Amino acid sequence: MGKITLSQVRKSFGEVDVISGIDLDIEDGEFVVFVGPSGCGKSTLLRLIAGLEDTTSGSMQIDGQEATHLPPAKRGLAMVFQSYALYPHMTVRKNIAFPLKMAGMTADEQAKKVAHAANILNLTDYLDRRPGQLSGGQRQRVAIGRAIVREPAAFLFDEPLSNLDAALRVTMRQEISELHQSLKTTMIYVTHDQVEAMTMADKIVVLNAGRIEQVGSPLELYHSPRNLFVAGFIGSPKMNLISGAEAAKYNCATLGVRPEHIGVGAGDGHWQGVVGLSEHLGSDSFFKVSVDGIGTINVRANGELNVRAGDRIHLSPDLEKLHRFDAEGLALK
Amino acid sequence: MATQSSRSAARLMLSPTVILLLVWMIVPLAMTLWFSLKRYNLLYPDRTGFNDFGNYTRFVLSPAFGGAVVNTLILVVGVLVITVVLGILIALLIDQPIWGQGIVRILVISPFFIMPPVAALIWKNMFMNPTNGLFAEAAKLLGMAPIDFLGQAPLASIILIVAWQWLPFATLILLTALQSLSSEELEAAEMDGAGAIQRFWYIMLPHLARAITVVVLIQTIFLLGIFGEILVTTNGGPGTASTTLPYLIYKEALLDFDVGTAAAGGVVAVILANIVAFFLMRAIGKNLDA
Ligand SMILES: Nc1ncnc2c1ncn2[C@@H]1O[C@H](COP(=O)(O)OP(=O)(O)O)[C@@H](O)[C@H]1O
Numbered sequence: 282m283g284k285i286t287l288s289q290v291r292k293s294f295g296e297v298d299v300i301s302g303i304d305l306d307i308e309d310g311e312f313v314v315f316v317g318p319s320g321c322g323k324s325t326l327l328r329l330i331a332g333l334e335d336t337t338s339g340s341m342q343i344d345g346q347e348a349t350h351l352p353p354a355k356r357g358l359a360m361v362f363q364s365y366a367l368y369p370h371m372t373v374r375k376n377i378a379f380p381l382k383m384a385g386m387t388a389d390e391q392a393k394k395v396a397h398a399a400n401i402l403n404l405t406d407y408l409d410r411r412p413g414q415l416s417g418g419q420r421q422r423v424a425i426g427r428a429i430v431r432e433p434a435a436f437l438f439d440e441p442l443s444n445l446d447a448a449l450r451v452t453m454r455q456e457i458s459e460l461h462q463s464l465k466t467t468m469i470y471v472t473h474d475q476v477e478a479m480t481m482a483d484k485i486v487v488l489n490a491g492r493i494e495q496v497g498s499p500l501e502l503y504h505s506p507r508n509l510f511v512a513g514f515i516g517s518p519k520m521n522l523i524s525g526a527e528a529a530k531y532n533c534a535t536l537g538v539r540p541e542h543i544g545v546g547a548g549d550g551h552w553q554g555v556v557g558l559s560e561h562l563g564s565d566s567f568f569k570v571s572v573d574g575i576g577t578i579n580v581r582a583n584g585e586l587n588v589r590a591g592d593r594i595h596l597s598p599d600l601e602k603l604h605r606f607d608a609e610g611l612a613l614k
Numbered sequence: 615m616a617t618q619s620s621r622s623a624a625r626l627m628l629s630p631t632v633i634l635l636l637v638w639m640i641v642p643l644a645m646t647l648w649f650s651l652k653r654y655n656l657l658y659p660d661r662t663g664f665n666d667f668g669n670y671t672r673f674v675l676s677p678a679f680g681g682a683v684v685n686t687l688i689l690v691v692g693v694l695v696i697t698v699v700l701g702i703l704i705a706l707l708i709d710q711p712i713w714g715q716g717i718v719r720i721l722v723i724s725p726f727f728i729m730p731p732v733a734a735l736i737w738k739n740m741f742m743n744p745t746n747g748l749f750a751e752a753a754k755l756l757g758m759a760p761i762d763f764l765g766q767a768p769l770a771s772i773i774l775i776v777a778w779q780w781l782p783f784a785t786l787i788l789l790t791a792l793q794s795l796s797s798e799e800l801e802a803a804e805m806d807g808a809g810a811i812q813r814f815w816y817i818m819l820p821h822l823a824r825a826i827t828v829v830v831l832i833q834t835i836f837l838l839g840i841f842g843e844i845l846v847t848t849n850g851g852p853g854t855a856s857t858t859l860p861y862l863i864y865k866e867a868l869l870d871f872d873v874g875t876a877a878a879g880g881v882v883a884v885i886l887a888n889i890v891a892f893f894l895m896r897a898i899g900k901n902l903d904a
Pocket residue numbers: 294299317318319320321322323324325326
């Protein structure tokens with residue numbers, strides 16, 4: 282079981298409010314991703330849940346039990362740190378067995394569980410090496426192994442992939458998702474990368490400056506962002522945000538159009554502009570178009586489209602998929 | 615940097631220094647070896663010539679020799695144990711965020727800046743003196759008879775003084791090692807269910823292993839040669855109770871004017887120091903490998 286409830290959790294370091302009053306329900310078995318720009322308090326929130334920091338006020342329940350002042354070891358949570366935090370003087374085997382040893386398990390049971398975890402994570406051949414003799418991805422797996430042998434109520438990951446190269450990041454991302462599917466344990470995953478958030482999460486929590494901006498499934502956040510921050514943060518390439526006279530035509534302060542919701546044609550479009558930068562990826566093409574009277578608009582189009590820098594093109598946004606925001610940045614229905 | 619000509623140029627440039635250092639080392643060593651093989655007593659300048667290792671046999675077979683070796687080892691081991699154990703505890707303590715941390719750290723380090731004979735004399739006259747020392751006053755206050763530290767427990771008293779001097783060194787090295795331990799590692803152990811003592815035993819102590827090795831090796835080098843503290847406190851006495859190898863050599867050379875035997879004693883001391891170094895490296899040297 283791994284149901285975690287936060288109510289009005291606040292954390293300040295001295296004068297500075299890093300987390301300001303967060304309410305959040307995390308259901309058992311959910312894969313929840315905390316996403317937000319660097320410094321917004323994601324790690325701090327995760328450490329509050331882990332018990333590595335004391336809450337300034339507010340309360341927290343794990344599986345219905347009061348956990349606000351419980352020491353980390355008593356919460357039944359396992360954490361995978363950004364730096365892996367492996368014990369460098371112990372072999373992989375001893376690293377993974379460490380929590381079991383601390384729990385006073387017999388050597389036989391320890392060996393059995395370590396072997397099982399090593400099997401899941403493809404670490405069997407490396408059990409007698411030290412962390413210093415492993416690659417980044419293998420270290421990551423050892424850190425995960427150390428977490429899964431404890432059979433925790435929930436896993437906490439703090440930017441676990443940020444030290445890996447791009448290709449490995451994609452592989453490990455999929456491995457963690459598969460691990461979640463097979464273990465069905467609650468996972469809380471912190472990242473600043475919205476692609477990781479979109480691909481892995483059941484539920485995304487968008488954080489900004491210590492506040493929750495929106496909670497929802499990846500597609501909910503994509504289709505109906507509650508405010509400008511979420512609209513700009515979720516989606517790649519970023520949503521075009523247009524203000525001024527053009528926005529006023531649609532009765533809003535800011536108009537949002539996703540690059541993939543703009544059609545490109547040779548004539549008879551809504552907007553006209555000159556192509557500045559064009560990137561052809563084969564499957565897709567990205568254009569930066571300098572539109573008359575509006576400014577630069579990013580467009581994502583079919584990879585077959587043959588448009589070059591300097592060409593004059595017509596753009597027609599999909600009117601069904603426009604996002605409108607009021608002067609405070611909140612979405613209008 | 616690695617072409618043939620740059621390498622020979624480097625050798626040429628380095629050679630004056632290397633040669634100077636080599637001469638500096640070789641000449642005294644050669645003279646010591648030379649003197650150690652000959653009759654050479656300043657009181658009897660007419661007796662000269664080789665004496666079939668007589669200096670060595672006289673030094674090694676003298677009644678004070680065995681005791682001096684044992685005293686030297688007790689001194690070294692005693693000081694090492696005290697400084698490493700207390701050094702770890704103090705390092706753990708001053709690593710905590712406390713009020714006045716800067717001043718506390720300076721105070722902890724300050725004994726290291728006091729010259730050995732001065733420190734030993736302060737201990738001897740102000741603390742350990744049985745009539746007007748602070749310890750005697752304290753004992754009298756508690757209604758006990760004052761202890762004559764240097765008379766009754768000379769070696770232990772010297773160990774105490776030397777340990778006091780070397781404690782800052784050990785503390786400093788161990789503190790920097792402790793500070794290089796990543797806090798995430800400790801937090802990971804905490805989440806894994808390790809209590810404070812288990813975190814110390816399984817995480818901190820292995821992390822400190824290399825620093826402890828460095829402390830032990832460096833201190834051993836210096837502690838084997840401890841001399842000034844003995845000279846100004848006990849003069850090796852009472853009897854030979856606090857005579858160590860360096861002090862015995864000093865006695866041969868400068869009290870008995872027997873240069874030959876003192877030189878032989880020096881050579882014996884070098885050999886013993888190398889034996890100690892050999893076993894030390896065997897025992898803990900692997901901690902230094904990366
Ligand atoms: N121990 C601390 N003391 C003071 N400020 C801290 C501490 N830890 C984090 N902060 C501050 O809290 C803010 C959020 O930090 P963090 O949670 O690490 O951000 P994120 O993980 O989202 O990048 C930052 O501005 C950081 O400077």
